[in-house]
Amino acid sequence: MAETGPTLTRRERKIATQQAILDAAITAFARQGYDGTNFRDITALSGAKRALILYYYKNKEALWKKSVQTVSDRFSHLMSQQLKEREHKLQDDSDEAQVRMALNAFLDTLEQVPEFGQILLREGTTEGPRLDWLAKHASPPSAIGFRLKNKELNRRINRTVLRDILSSTLISIITLAPLLDASLAAALRTKNAGINPLSKKRKAELVEHMVALALSDLTQ
Numbered sequence: 001m002a003e004t005g006p007t008l009t010r011r012e013r014k015i016a017t018q019q020a021i022l023d024a025a026i027t028a029f030a031r032q033g034y035d036g037t038n039f040r041d042i043t044a045l046s047g048a049k050r051a052l053i054l055y056y057y058k059n060k061e062a063l064w065k066k067s068v069q070t071v072s073d074r075f076s077h078l079m080s081q082q083l084k085e086r087e088h089k090l091q092d093d094s095d096e097a098q099v100r101m102a103l104n105a106f107l108d109t110l111e112q113v114p115e116f117g118q119i120l121l122r123e124g125t126t127e128g129p130r131l132d133w134l135a136k137h138a139s140p141p142s143a144i145g146f147r148l149k150n151k152e153l154n155r156r157i158n159r160t161v162l163r164d165i166l167s168s169t170l171i172s173i174i175t176l177a178p179l180l181d182a183s184l185a186a187a188l189r190t191k192n193a194g195i196n197p198l199s200k201k202r203k204a205e206l207v208e209h210m211v212a213l214a215l216s217d218l219t220q
Contacts, residue, residue, distance in 0.1 A: 018056050020046045025057075026067045030115035033122035034064055034130060065133065068119055072138040075116040079109045095148040099157070099214050102144055103166065103207045110174045117175035157214055166210055173206065 008016065024045030028037040039050040039060070046053075057063040082105035090101055110117050120138065123130050144167055148154040157163050173180070185191060 017048060017052070021048050021053050021056060021063075022067060022070060024048075025063050026071055026115050029064055029067050030071075030118040030122075034060075064130070065137075068123075068134065068138050071113060071115045071119060075109055075113045078112055079105060082106075082109055095150050095153055096211065096215060098146065098148055100207060100211050102146060103170070103210050103214075104203075106144055106167065107170055107174065107203055107207060110171060114175070117171040120171060121175050153215070162214065166214060169210065170206070 021042065024042045025037075027045055028041045032041065037060075039053060042048070042053060042063075043050060053063070057066060083102065086101045086105055090097060116138075120134065124134055125131075144163060146154060146157050146163075148157070157166070
C-alpha cells in the first residue's frame with residue numbers, strides 16, 4: 001500500500017482553504033482588476049464555492065482589501081530583506097551608491113511580487129474609495145526609505161514628489177514591460193525588440209537613468 005501524507009486537522013484544512021481563496025483572489029485582482037473579477041473567477045482558481053468564500057471573507061470588497069494588504073505586506077517584507085542583504089555587501093557608502101542600491105532593491109522586489117505593481121496600476125488611476133484606501137494602506141513610495149548624508153538630497157528624495165516619480169516610474173515600466181517590448185517589436189517587425197527592462201542589461205540602464213534623475217540638481 002502506498003504511503004500517504006499526514007491527515008490535516010480541521011484547523012489546518014481551514015487555514016489551507018483560506019489561503020487558497022486568498023491566493024486565487026490576488027491572482028484574479030492582479031490580472032483583471034476589481035471590477036473585472038467576480039466570484040466565478042475565484043472559484044475556478046481556488047476550487048472553493050462562493051458560499052465558502054463569503055463565509056471567510058464577507059464580501060468582494062473585504063476580499064480585495066485583504067488581497068491588497070497581503071501583497072503589500074509581502075512586498076514590504078521582501079524589500080526589507082533586499083536592502084539588508086545589499087547593505088552588508090555595499091562597499092561604497094556614498095549617497096549615490098545608497099540611491100542606486102535602494103532602486104535596485106525596489107526593482108528586484110517588483111519582479112518577485114508582480115501583483116503589487118499590477119494591482120496598483122489597475123486600481124490607482126481612478127478616483128474613488130479604492131484609490132483612497134490604496135493611498136493609506138499600500139502607497140508604493142513608502143517602500144523606499146533613503147537615509148542619505150547630504151541633507152538637501154535626503155529632503156528632495158524623501159519629502160518631495162521626486163520619490164513618487166522614482167517609484168511610480170519603476171512600477172509602470174516593470175509592469176508594462178511585456179507590452180512595451182511587444183509594441184516596439186511590432187513596429188520593427190521583429191519577434192523581440194530586446195527592450196524588456198526585466199533583462200539584466202536593461203534593468204541596469206533603467207536604474208542609472210533613475211539615479212541620474214535623483215542626483216540631477218547636484219551634478220549641474
